[in-house]
Amino acid sequence: MNNPETMQIPYNFGVCASADCPKSATCLRHIALQHASLQYTFLPTLTPQKLASMKGKCEYYCPDTTVRYARGFTRTAGLLTVNVAGTFRLRLISYFGRKNYYLARKGEYLINPAAQQYIIRQAKSLGLQLDDYFDEYVDGYDWGY
Incomplete structure (x- = not known):
């Protein structure tokens, strides 16, 4: 998943165009801008004034x-008893x-x-004890959502 060429950047993820930031090589905002899809003409970007005001x-x-x-x-949902399945569903919907x-x-x-x-x-x-509660796992970037 660490391949920037294949990452799926959320459209509303704020990017950064700072060329002189010492952390740009490891900043997802700068990396995302470098690999942004051509389908997007405009992206939410940190303004130069804001960058300057933060002083590094x-x-x-x-x-x-x-x-x-x-x-x-x-x-997990299928293993819950009928008596508690509705409660589980409503809590998760909320x-x-x-x-x-x-x-x-x-x-x-x-x-x-x-x-x-x-x-x-x-x-x-609700009384369900399992070794694993999820169907599978994937590694991905933390876009802050």
């Missing part, structure tokens, strides 16, 4: 490290929203580490 202490630095995302939790809940459940929406912990806590609180 960038508050928008975003390291190019990867995190482990989960993909899908259909097995956390993700209806559309993202169903996308995350099927594996079409990547689940970040914080959301993984939330899902595990909810399943455990």
